[in-house]
Amino acid sequence: MLNLYREKTYPPRCPFCRAEVAKPAELAGGMWYEFEGGICRCGAVFAHDPTARNGGAVLLQALVQCCHGDWDEALSLAPEVDYDEGFVGHYNSLTHRLESQAFGTLVFIRRRSQP
Ligand SMILES: [Zn+2]
Numbered sequence: 075m076l077n078l079y080r081e082k083t084y085p086p087r088c089p090f091c092r093a094e095v096a097k098p099a100e101l102a103g104g105m106w107y108e109f110e111g112g113i114c115r116c117g118a119v120f121a122h123d124p125t126a127r128n129g130g131a132v133l134l135q136a137l138v139q140c141c142h143g144d145w146d147e148a149l150s151l152a153p154e155v156d157y158d159e160g161f162v163g164h165y166n167s168l169t170h171r172l173e174s175q176a177f178g179t180l181v182f183i184r185r186r187s188q189p
Pocket residue numbers: 088089090091092093114115116117118
C-alpha cells in the first residue's frame with residue numbers, strides 16, 4: 075500500500091501504569107458485554123468505545139468488568155473514591171495504534187482498593 079505521509083504513531087498505554095496494553099478482545103463471561111475490552115497487568119480494566127458516542131455505556135461496562143460482572147457492586151462505586159477513570163483517545167482498533175485521525179477511545183477503570 076502506498077503511503078506518502080507516514081504518521082508517527084504510538085501503541086496505547088495504560089494511563090495508570092504506562093504499560094502497553096493488549097488489543098481489546100471479546101470478553102467472556104457475560105452476554106451483555108457489548109464492547110471489546112481487556113485488563114492491564116496493573117489490574118486496571120479497559121473497554122473500547124469505537125465510535126466515541128457510547129461514553130456512558132462503555133464506562134459502565136468497564137466498571138462492571140472491574141467488579142467481575144457484579145452490576146450491584148459496580149453501581150455502588152463512586153468515582154475518585156472507589157475507582158479512578160482514565161481515557162485514551164485517538165485509538166485505531168484496526169492497527170492497535172494511537173493515530174491523530176482515529177476517533178476510538180479506550181476507557182480505563184482502576185479500583186483504589188482491590189477486594
Ligand atoms: Zn496499567
